[in-house]
Amino acid sequence: MSMLAEPIVSNPKAPLSRLNPVTKLAMAMLITLPLLVAGDIVTPSIVLGAELLAVAAFGVRWRVFVRRLWLVFLMTGSVFVTSLLLTDQRGGTVLFDLGIIVVTTQSILVSATIAVRLLAIALPGVLAFASTDPTEFADALVQHLRTSPRFTFGALAAFRLLPVLADEWRTLVMARRARGIEAGRSPIRRIRLLSSAVFTLLVCAIRRGIRLATAMESRGFTATATRTLARPQPLRPADGLAILATVALVAGATTVSIALGTWRVILW
């Protein structure tokens, strides 16, 4: 939630931030697909390098970037360590050997490949969403991808209610304490308490949803009307350039990897 409430983008006018949201989505997809196929370390490394350079063009300051995404980095780090400990590819030079823990050049390479791939795939999505206003995203989806306005703006409105729901949850837990009901240290009571509170929360959420839907309907939000857009999200030449650049990047990275003879299809 906090990630959505407080954008990590400090300069929304930065060149890549100003791209059409649909373009950013397409760029993220274009990057993800080849990386899902490539099993080497060269391709994702080149892509990741380019992505890190692009961070500045998204108007994200490096300090903010590291601070806000520490969880992603922590996750990547732990994936690296876990893979290092568990991989069965233990070829190459043995670097150190602690009995069950054996680290070799090959196991490091395999683990680094997984970590770099993960980061290279995650980053475009994170940047795309962090640099996009949800309202403009919904507008662009409806305008260019022809998603149903009823669904898209319905979801957008529901999204606004999430903080309200979080408040309601706190109230429910306190109201239970005020009735003398509390989990204390018992895990079983905690689960029972949670499930009853979740049920009440659901009932409240459904009622809220109905009220919101009625209010939206009373302002003409029905499936039949031909809707106009207050905030058209045009596709500019820059959007085309960005797509071309993305294609060039992934194609280039793959070509370099093939030329070096490192490229291979991932085998699970």
Place this chain on the structure above:
Amino acid sequence: MRIRARGWRFRYAGRSEWAVRDLDLDIEPGERVLLAGPSGAGKSTLLTAIAGLLDPDQAGETAGSLTVGGEPPAAVRHRIGLVFQDPETQLVMARCGDDVAFGLENLGVPTDVIWPRVDAALDLTGFPYGRDHPTGRLSGGEKQRLVLSGVMALDPDLLLLDEPTANLDPEGAALVREAVDRALAATGAGLLVVDHRVDDWLPLVNRVIVLDQGGSLLADGEPTQIYQSYADALQAAGVWLPGSSGPVRRASKPAGPTVLFAEDLTYTYPGHTDRPPAVSDIRLELQANQALAITGPNGSGKSTLALLLAGLLPPTSGRVDVTNVPDIGSADTPAARLSRRRRPLHRLPARQLVRMIGTVFQDPEHQFLTQRVYDELALGPRVMGRSPDEVSRIVDELLQRLHLSHLADANPFTLSGGEKRRLSVATALATGPAILLLDEPTFGQDLRTWLELIELLAELRDAGHAIGFVSHDPQFVAALADRTVELKAGRLVA
């Protein structure tokens, strides 16, 4: 548009009673009408039907005819503007301008016309912020004015308001009414407003229609004439009358010892450390035989303070303590007392807390935990470890005292608003606490429940309870409070 009803009645699916029955009604274009009546009289049902949002095929059963502008209401829905009670569930967008534009987009207004109309609508209601202001930062009253702007942007012929100020403090409510007045004066649209608080709307309306408990027409005419000729019948039906301040109940005994006190109480919401605390440096005492009112505008920290006093929210600094409360429970040995002294209120186990403090939440449904009124009342005493005999004695007494005996087997969620309120007070009393804390107890209640609540709380006070309540209902505060403190931006003002 003319509203015309002939023998119109409506019954919700699965109910045996008609919500509205045999209604004959003519409302001329541009008329400004207040629709009054006790809770459950079908006011909101009628309003929803006129708005064209009551689908007779799905929602229930209908008879007779109801037309707006000579057509079925659903056919002219786009010419009717509707504002509901809860601003939170009416705003769609994250920015003020976008929210006003939402309705215009839906009606297919061309893009280049949308923004001038948005600006005009914001101007019409005197909305104080620009298009880009985030809706999340508005107060409740400002949100309602934004909702009104969004509705007025569609240039409706008829404006329907369903208790639009019920959630607001008096200042916010007054600004909303001012905005409604401005908008109507500028556009000449008709008005139909449902509200419990008659006084406030009288300057804006030229006609009052009253429905009775059974959903039939009780009175219809000019405000002054209605309230003169039908005063007794209206009062009996639980309708607010202009100037009806109700009884004033003062404590019959001098204030007893202090039972609850707060010292330097400060609370900052987690993650809001960059903002000023929700509540800061509060010093407060509650005494036996006394009712303390906590007032203040929306967002001033009243409810947060009540939760802190109730031991439900851990203060960021300072503490709340209970003193001089005799029966704290079975473990009342010197050692247990000492350990309680050291433990702040919010760290006490819940079953000990409820012996000392009963808390009544603003929305009764938040505290209901069972499927039967009887079980709801028995829950607290059972948690405290009372014997089955004692439990049934306590429950029977409460059922009788709060006039809930006939509902003992009903599901708490199916009760009327007034019954839910009585039950929520009863559940707080079931554990026999010396202190009773209530958050906006009169919220959305009709006159009858309002009066009952005053009597009940006055009785409890005279029986030795210390009562603290949060309220922005000035009449309720005037009727009951022995002492009033006001909060502004989280601080007590003198």
